[in-house]
Amino acid sequence: MLVHSRAGRIAAWVVFFVLFLPLFALPFLVIVMASFATNWSGAFPSHPTFAHYRAVGGGDSLHALTTSLLTALCASVLALLVGGWAALAAEKLRGGTRKVIDALFVLPVAVPSVVVGLSLLVAFSQPPFLLNGTAKIVILAHTVLVTAFAYQSVGAALARLDPAYEQSAASLGARPAYVLWRVRLPLLLPSLTAAAGLCFALSMGELSATMMLYPPDWMPLPVQIYGATNRGSLFEGAALAVVLMVSTLLVLLVMGRVRTRATYR
Amino acid sequence: MASASAERAGAGPRADTGGRPVRRRGVPGPLWAVPPVAALGLVFLYPLALVVKQSFSPDAGGHSTRPWSQVFQEQSFRTALWNTVWIAAGSTAGCLVLGFVLALVIAFVPFPGGKLLSRFIDVFLAFPSFLITLALLFVYGTVGMANGLWTDATGASSGPVDFLHTPWGVLLAEVTYFTPFVMRPLLAAFSQVDTAQLEAAASLGARAPRIVRQVILPEALPSLAAGGGLVLVLCLNEFGIVLFTGAKNTTTLPTLVYSKAILDGDYPGACVVAVVSVALSVSLYGLYRALVARTTGGARRAGA
Amino acid sequence: MTRTGSATSDDPAATPGTPTGPDAGKGSAPAPGSAPAPGSASGIRFDHVTVSYGATTVLDALDLTVEPGEVMALLGPSGSGKTTALRAVAGFVTPAAGRVLIGGRDVTGLPPYKRGIGMVVQQYALFPHLRVEQNVAFGLRANRTPRAEVGPRVAAALEMTGMADYARRYPRELSGGQQQRVAIARALAIRPGVLLLDEPLSALDAQLRSGMLAELARLHRELPDVSILYVTHDQIEALTLADRIAVLDQARLQDCGTPHELYRTPRTAFTAGFVGSANLLRVRAEGHGVFRLGTAALRVAEHPGVPGPAPGAEATMCLRPHVLRQLASEDAPDATPGTGGYPDTDPGIGPAGEVNVLHGTVTGVQWRGHTHRLLVEAYGHELRADVGDLRQPPAVGARIALAFDPQDAVLLPGGLTAGAADGRTAPAAGGAGDGVG
Known part of the structure; x- marks a missing residue:
């Protein structure tokens, strides 16, 4: 313990909450409050209503939600496949090749997402690949952006995996493919679901590249939220944002449940 | 990975195997990496290369550096570059200070619910950045909590708080959103600090600020640098926060790419800005990775 | 050799x-x-x-x-x-x-x-996601053992290690010793x-x-x-x-x-010190199975036909702590080494006719229940002697005499450098045999 006097401790906590509450807790509270309001001219919003949520229930907003969910699902599965494969392959490599693959797969984190969007737009609007204006290009962009995180989390999990498991399995006569399938993947399962959850959440909230690419019939939730706020419908935007947060949290929660079940199996 | 272990088993000079050939089975290790690398090359590297190529291909046709000279002459580009850099630097500084203070309290002045709070911070990281700007619109916007409080109290028709559409609004939002990225590595580093060391320092009569300065800060410096490096790059690349403030006078490189490409249809110009933005971010990110490798590389090597 | x-x-x-x-x-x-x-x-x-x-x-x-x-x-x-x-x-x-x-x-x-091969490592490395029986069956399944054979062989392996009652458990539900047995069963199942x-x-x-x-x-x-x-x-x-x-x-x-x-009969100083504890004394051969340590002349059992070190050669004598016994103190002549209490040519003989007597000063006494360990400074060495539980252990600083039987000493070649692989003498050496003038 750093501060030993009671007064000092209380002072530290006061400083903490004075900084923490308005900066981190308030934003979410405010969005939730606004999503039920029709007017905010005083200290607190007024005229509570469910109208914004009813609007989400039908039409464009619902479509945006399913679009986002589908995009995130496809992107995270693809990212896990590519990133996980790359991490497994890279684990056995040493030296220069390993460094190159590491650098390659974390590069999408460093490149601005807008530029990733622009580059896909430039590359896939011309032959031999014509994807512009389809849902595929959005999913592709999301996949590129979240693969880096899948690669890093699977790689970190592999590094933590005790080689004794693999070696014991090999000494018992198990071929590498069998070891991978029966020992390593089951042991990696918690990390894999966590990585999938992370990818899903990131994809659900992706805005930058999507703004560059989305076709009119494949408009994910963040774009819809931007559209609402841009035309001044802040309260409707807030309701959509709540939907986005809740659905992201639900997916993370389910993934977390899978994780704990796997660890207790 | 069949190949890899087989290869390792066969490696090394062996003088006297009695002429028995070393059996190698399956695909050699590096080949396993080819499919994912090829996939990434197709959907990431190849498009980036085309962006560079396009930046030298003006709409008029042919290849020249005209888009580059054009963009560099524009005032809007220079403003965006300057905005990007100073907002990112300022946000990073803010995140470091704020993140250090908050992590310090969570780690060393523990209170009930502190663990839950760090979980909350993890959840925070899962949400998109533009939600912060959206929330700030309700707190500090022209119709919002702060101005509402003012008008309620004074009876004036509008409040005095109006900075959201300026770069300061972006700065505030970025500090809020990216602070958890600093806190996470810091909390990990703080959990490594030996509490006996703190108690020893305290028993020698050192007061809290002195302990922080002389014991905790040196311990936290690597993670502070790493977190700061990451946040700097993320701030340089931030798009959603800037877009949602809806400020026409606050452009950064990413929003400039967007407006040039989507609103103006000036693809070569957008590509030039994109190349500049990538060069800036990737070089800084390279520095960050080198830093992280320096601070954690030794431990990882020892573990291998 | x-x-x-x-x-x-x-x-x-x-x-x-x-x-x-x-x-x-x-x-x-x-x-x-x-x-x-x-x-x-x-x-x-x-x-x-x-x-x-x-x-x-x-x-x-x-x-x-x-x-x-x-x-x-x-x-x-x-x-x-x-x-x-x-x-x-x-x-x-x-x-x-x-x-x-x-x-x-x-x-x-x-x-x-x-x-x-079957292998059991320090931390057992039981697969945490598999039950005990699945762990034991792992090697059999991996080797595509016929299905009908797997069950009986798993049961046999678990039976042999006494873990049959735990087949349905997960490793984390077992104690360390039980995990150990499962790890052994898993290694043995593949025969x-x-x-x-x-x-x-x-x-x-x-x-x-x-x-x-x-x-x-x-x-x-x-x-x-x-x-x-x-x-x-x-x-x-x-x-x-x-x-x-x-x-x-x-x-x-x-x-x-x-x-x-x-x-x-350790062959090197390292073995002597690592397998059991040992007093390693640097001695000089005098021939006829006699070695000199300071002023003391020590006799070592000779092995017929095995040549010992030539006179003048250095050797290391290994004495296990328990082969040293303390001579009754009142019988031990209180002679200071080097004062000529014993003629140089005469091997140390105790008052009661003991051979191989070492004189030294007690520097420490540790009681270990069934034995006393005496630390004795003698001839530039610190000797450890494990003697039976003493009614009256010697005080620190007392002069005492220790003795050992000639057949309990082992000679190692050369000085005290461990692992000198070449020039080894026969293990149970000590003898001088022929070549002495």
């Missing part, structure tokens, strides 16, 4: 573990290329195995043969290369030079999963010819450890055909369990022999 000539060798199969002689590895190695039938006896042979990491050699030209059905302990301090040797057999490290043979088959280039145990007891507490030690001995009696390579840094484990012990230090094989040989 080999241990085979040693009079104490009671192991007919005691093949030399020592370097490179023309007879190295004799009696092992069936025709190369013959694959071992699973479960059949198969020994292990290290043929000049060298392992390096970069510039560091962690195992230096190891030559060692484990006979079929033999328990060989690899004993040494950490960093001695013993675990590396085991991992070379398992296939997790690749020798830079030399060959590893299992059952006469060169497996140096084979991946681990083709070697047909390996060779069982590799890497510090298998080090994660257990002292009480469990002695129980498991007895258990391992019983298992080996039940499976007499399985060769066991047992890596440990604990001499008690090695002395208890092993048919033979190979002592490694600094990447090299220092000594190899039965526990009895290593204890009674």
Whole structure:
């Protein structure tokens, strides 16, 4: 313990909450409050209503939600496949090749997402690949952006995996493919679901590249939220944002449940 | 990975195997990496290369550096570059200070619910950045909590708080959103600090600020640098926060790419800005990775 | 020179573990290329195995043969290369030079999963996501054992290790000792010819450890055909369990022999100090089995036909603490060494006719329940003597006399440098024999 006097401790906590509450807790509270309001001219919003949520229930907003969910699902599965494969392959490599693959797969984190969007737009609007204006290009962009995180989390999990498991399995006569399938993947399962959850959440909230690419019939939730706020419908935007947060949290929660079940199996 | 272990088993000079050939089975290790690398090359590297190529291909046709000279002459580009850099630097500084203070309290002045709070911070990281700007619109916007409080109290028709559409609004939002990225590595580093060391320092009569300065800060410096490096790059690349403030006078490189490409249809110009933005971010990110490798590389090597 | 000539060798199969002689590895190695039938006896042979990491050699030209059905302990301090040797057999490290043979088959280039070995590591590495029975069945399934056979063999392995009642549990529901048994059952289920145990007891507490030690001995009696390579840094484990012990230090094989040989007649100062404790005294040969330590002349049992060091040569005398006994103090002449209390030509003879008397000053007395350990400063050495529980232990600073029987002393060649591999004398040496003028 750093501060030993009671007064000092209380002072530290006061400083903490004075900084923490308005900066981190308030934003979410405010969005939730606004999503039920029709007017905010005083200290607190007024005229509570469910109208914004009813609007989400039908039409464009619902479509945006399913679009986002589908995009995130496809992107995270693809990212896990590519990133996980790359991490497994890279684990056995040493030296220069390993460094190159590491650098390659974390590069999408460093490149601005807008530029990733622009580059896909430039590359896939011309032959031999014509994807512009389809849902595929959005999913592709999301996949590129979240693969880096899948690669890093699977790689970190592999590094933590005790080689004794693999070696014991090999000494018992198990071929590498069998070891991978029966020992390593089951042991990696918690990390894999966590990585999938992370990818899903990131994809659900992706805005930058999507703004560059989305076709009119494949408009994910963040774009819809931007559209609402841009035309001044802040309260409707807030309701959509709540939907986005809740659905992201639900997916993370389910993934977390899978994780704990796997660890207790 | 069949190949890899087989290869390792066969490696090394062996003088006297009695002429028995070393059996190698399956695909050699590096080949396993080819499919994912090829996939990434197709959907990431190849498009980036085309962006560079396009930046030298003006709409008029042919290849020249005209888009580059054009963009560099524009005032809007220079403003965006300057905005990007100073907002990112300022946000990073803010995140470091704020993140250090908050992590310090969570780690060393523990209170009930502190663990839950760090979980909350993890959840925070899962949400998109533009939600912060959206929330700030309700707190500090022209119709919002702060101005509402003012008008309620004074009876004036509008409040005095109006900075959201300026770069300061972006700065505030970025500090809020990216602070958890600093806190996470810091909390990990703080959990490594030996509490006996703190108690020893305290028993020698050192007061809290002195302990922080002389014991905790040196311990936290690597993670502070790493977190700061990451946040700097993320701030340089931030798009959603800037877009949602809806400020026409606050452009950064990413929003400039967007407006040039989507609103103006000036693809070569957008590509030039994109190349500049990538060069800036990737070089800084390279520095960050080198830093992280320096601070954690030794431990990882020892573990291998 | 080999241990085979040693009079104490009671192991007919005691093949030399020592370097490179023309007879190295004799009696092992069936025709190369013959694959071992699973479960059949198969020994292990290290043929000049060298392992390096970069510039560091962690195992230096190891030559060692484990006979079929033999328990060989690899004993040494950490960093001695013993675990590396085991991992070379398992296939997790690749020798830079030399060959590893299992059952006469060169497996140096084979991946681990083709070697047909059972292995138990320090932390057991039970698969946490599989039940005990699934863990034990793992190797059988991986080797595509017919389904009908898996069940009975898993049951048999669990029965043998006393874990049949825990088949449905997960590893995390078991205690350390139980996990250990499951790990052994898992290794035995595939009926390996060779069982590799890497510090298998080090994660257990002292009480469990002695129980498991007895258990391992019983298992080996039940499976007499399985060769066991047992890596440990604990001499008690090695002395208890092993048919033979190979002592490694600094990447090299220092000594190899039965526990009895290593204890009674260590060949190097390192072995003497590592297997049991030892007083190592630097002495000078005077011929006729007499050696000089300071003013004391000490007599060592001679072995007919075995030449001892030439007069004037330096040697190291190894005296186990328990062979030293204290002479009744009132009988011990209170002579100061070097004052000529004893004529130089006359070997030390005690007042009651004892030979080999050492005089010294007590510097410490430790009571150990059934013994007293006396620390005695004598002739520039600090001697440790374990004497029976004394009614009246000597006070610190007292002058006492210690004596030992000539046949209890072992001579090691040269000075106190460990591991001088060349110029070894016969193990139970001490003798002077002929060449003395």
